[in-house]
Amino acid sequence: MAYRETPMVTQRKLAQKSGLLHAAESLVREGGFAALTIQAVASQAGVGVGTVYRYFRNKDELSTEVFRRATIREVEAVKAALQLDGSVAARLAAAAETFAQRAFGAPKLAWALIAEPVDPAVDHARLQYRRTYSALFEAVIAEGVESGVLQEQIPSLSAAALVGAMAESLLGPLDHPSCNEVTTAALRDFCLRAVGVIDNS
Amino acid sequence: MAYRETPMVTQRKLAQKSGLLHAAESLVREGGFAALTIQAVASQAGVGVGTVYRYFRNKDELSTEVFRRATIREVEAVKAALQLDGSVAARLAAAAETFAQRAFGAPKLAWALIAEPVDPAVDHARLQYRRTYSALFEAVIAEGVESGVLQEQIPSLSAAALVGAMAESLLGPLDHPSCNEVTTAALRDFCLRAVGVIDNS
DNA sequence: CAAACAAGTGAATCATGATTCACTTGTTTG
DNA sequence: CAAACAAGTGAATCATGATTCACTTGTTTG
Structure with a gap:
């Protein structure tokens, strides 16, 4: 049987994405878009930089969002x-x-x-x-x-x-x-x- | 006797600087500041990139001017x-x-x-x-x-x-x-x- | 002319972050 | 449990132009 995403995982992924967006917005609130770097978002959200790229195609997509x-x-x-x-x-x-x-x-x-x-x-x-x-x-x-x-x-x-x-x-x-x-x-x-x-x- | 800049050279330097500024402005008129690269200014003015740096400390100084x-x-x-x-x-x-x-x-x-x-x-x-x-x-x-x-x-x-x-x-x-x-x-x-x-x- | 100096050159290097990717960790299914 | 898959990782790489610098060319002076 193939792997299938359970509701629990879906939930966690949604939370992760929203966490990243929150981290990003809080950086902007403090230092404007100049403070919005992938590194900063990742560390603010407590994940690795690579993880950010699992939720956003690239930086433009994140900042624009x-x-x-x-x-x-x-x-x-x-x-x-x-x-x-x-x-x-x-x-x-x-x-x-x-x-x-x-x-x-x-x-x-x-x-x-x-x-x-x-x-x-x-x-x-x-x-x-x-x-x-x-x-x-x-x-x-x-x-x-x-x-x-x-x-x-x-x-x-x-x-x-x-x-x-x-x-x-x-x-x-x-x-x-x-x-x-x-x-x-x-x-x-x-x-x-x-x-x-x-x-x- | 030491080398001393003659009026002719002073003239030429002024002309060179003004030529670079003209080249730069014409790039901006055509493509905005996005088109203002040191490479483009140099080639538009017919000089090497290094020359631009003899007349402007750095790019910011040129664009700002x-x-x-x-x-x-x-x-x-x-x-x-x-x-x-x-x-x-x-x-x-x-x-x-x-x-x-x-x-x-x-x-x-x-x-x-x-x-x-x-x-x-x-x-x-x-x-x-x-x-x-x-x-x-x-x-x-x-x-x-x-x-x-x-x-x-x-x-x-x-x-x-x-x-x-x-x-x-x-x-x-x-x-x-x-x-x-x-x-x-x-x-x-x-x-x-x-x-x-x-x-x- | 030749020494002393400044202007001109552009290939090589640097700076700054974004992006990738080989690998590790966690989840799901039978 | 183990196979199959997805999420997570961060050091290494890449991309884009600016910037440097060892060298060449031109100018000035005696």
Whole structure:
């Protein structure tokens, strides 16, 4: 009879892979993607380097996966804010605040995801997710323009600009942590003005 | 009597260095910083690799210098626009338009300067120049806030956000070149709204 | 011209991590 | 238990460009 993987082994393999991903993410949280070497992941996870290659085809696959998982959490949080009940302006405000607050909650990780120089493969994933963010904002901006609560504009361009503004404006505050509340509010206000909220009070 | 460099030799050395920088920049214009290898620079300039090391301590010094020279041209153009006669709004509009139009004039170079994944040394220079841009905008925004033609805001944050918005929003258009005029105008309008131009017409 | 020096050369070496692979250890089945 | 297989191992190898250095060529001076 042939060898067949038992549930126990399957379980262990899943745990091992997830352990490697956790080890990798914790390295990135501490030292950015520069700290993510196969050696470091292996020793952090308490296995040999060869073992890492049983779970990931190569380093790009591992780093990209770490990036993807961390970024998806952020995207989902922003997405949830944009889908809250409320006016277009209120939802955009919530999204900007969510993005900023979460970044301040894990500054090094935020920096790694947003701006650290990384391998081309990870950078490619970064561009993809910028487009994902952009698409989320674009939909809400388009809705606002159509319903007349935002000024006339090209939603796709405004959305990309918004993503750029949110990312770049946090770079300074992220490593000179001043008053996060004030920064968050200022960024939110910048975004609201930028999309031209029509105030009919 | 000791050997002493004659003016002719000094001349030739200056020309050689400038030739190497030209060769390097033309490589970047074509293929970004990824195309900037010492081998390529040497063969493009028609010299041996060893010669490159007589003019630049190492690769970082060369790439950083190429980046610096190209970026300074852009910074100066934006600076000039911001120092034009005219209202705060008009100057900010001119700056955004200048930035966009120049980017469309040399898309690959713009991409290399703005967003290409590069060595840490070049990336460090990039961060520096983002701060330079930011400082230019910050001064004008602060002026606008003080004179009451812009809404209340934190000039340093708004300035950084503006720089991020300009950079990010062009990334898409730069490689799917659509109608540059429309994009430029839309970016300008975004920036003007973002800084809260108070319209007292 | 020849001594003294600097510029130019490119094959060989180095540096940094990723990746491999021959081997060991653990699991499954009859 | 032993055959059949997969997981785990880490020292050795590889890949990619940067960098060096022993040597050649050109320049300057008396």
